[in-house]
Amino acid sequence: MTADEPLAERAWLIAESNRLSEQESPDLNRVQEVNRRYRALLPEVTVARCPDSGQVVRWPIDVYGLDGCFWNYVSSVRRPPQPLPRGFLAMAGAMRLAEPVEHPPFAVVPGPDVPFVVTRILNSPRVRAVIAEVPVGAHTGWTISYFGPRPEDIELVNLWGANTYAVYRDGVNRGWSWVVPNTADYDFELTEWLRSGKLLWLAPGDESATLREGPDGCPFAGLPGRRRISLIRNGMIQHLGAFAGNGAG
Template sequence: MADLDGEWIQQRAELLEEGNRLKALYDSIGYTAEGKAAIYRVIELRKQYAKLLPEIPVSRCPFSGSAVSWPLDNIDLDGWFWEWDKPSRRRVSKVQPTWLAMGGAMRLAEPVTSTPFDCMPGPGAPYVVPRLLNLAETRAVIAEVPVGRHTGWAITYFTTHRPDGLALEDLWGSKTYDLYDSQGNWRAWSDYPQSHLDYSFDLRPWLESGKLLWIAPNDDSATLREGTADCPYLDLEGDHRLQLAFEGNVTHW
């Protein structure tokens, strides 16, 4: 694994520069001999990028107490991890048996880095999905996850009673989610159309009920905290609509 604050940043920059340049070349000349060589090289570069993604702390299970990390790009949104339609990610083949889903939100800092692809990092404020959090024996945890200059929030759901056939939430920044069995082994993928109408941005009742827990920003111990007292995620300003960033421009709906 590349070092987060040195080797990873350098290798990431080199991979993105070459990969984006070759993808643009392919788009301009098509499936010629030169174009074919270019796109095959892009595929290899994207695989290498996914392999190098650092494991970033995102949560802690309320049931087992175990910390949770996820391979993601926390440098900026121009990384292929954040390409909404076909992200380059390292599949997590096994999770904790209680892990259910992970969505996310992000407060974007201007100017937003130009990306040659659609990037959808969620709405501009943290939220929960009631259809998941209302399930019996289910809890959610909010944690701040900075992505470069942007303030991200991972919202992770855990359960001891895994639902059968219920639509979950697309994994943060993508259009699909992974399905795991009761032992935490990867089995398949699915998707669910995202809509801000499915979200609850009023976190207070969820915190008061104990269904929602939180981790303080910059807490290296990732200690789980309960209740509304001193919770930094209450009543945050931010657009509740979904955000789409493309070539430095952001639209909402």
């Protein structure tokens, strides 16, 4: 298979998915087949290394663009990751948009322009986070993954680009929950978190996925950009402080 073949199939599957979504009564078997083929095309991307076990975390992500159904905020089409470390908690994300911005027929919520941490999670005892850069088409994305003991009575954070998050225990999905995305819960000033050792990072392009500590040389702290959540919908881009978690309304 040449490098262009997955992209050509992806383009055809997206067009077919959009065509089916416009039908009043689409063929459900056809919808399922298109979704199955789309899931199979998602490349696995390194998003973190567990600070406790050292296990590399790879996630199937549509890195070709925001027009794929992976990025459908309300009804995403995704493939579960391979077995996760026992201490994996959640993975949020941020994205700096670049032209041209895709405008698919569904809402896309890629996050703020710059990476952040969710303070209620990272303040929990023995919880640490890892930032990694993940390019998506012309855009620059970042994943922020959390590891450690499951904090009691604390909401986590929705999965990057989705309106829910899986509740993992011992690396196994035990159910689903959701929160209202709200930048009041985010801290965009990363330097002190990096200095404390609570926040670690992977260098862009480092295939060894070596965990790095401290602010020296970290390219993710102090980045310019809006500290608001991007919402792409109906051909427009909005930048919001918060919005309803299950409908992007």
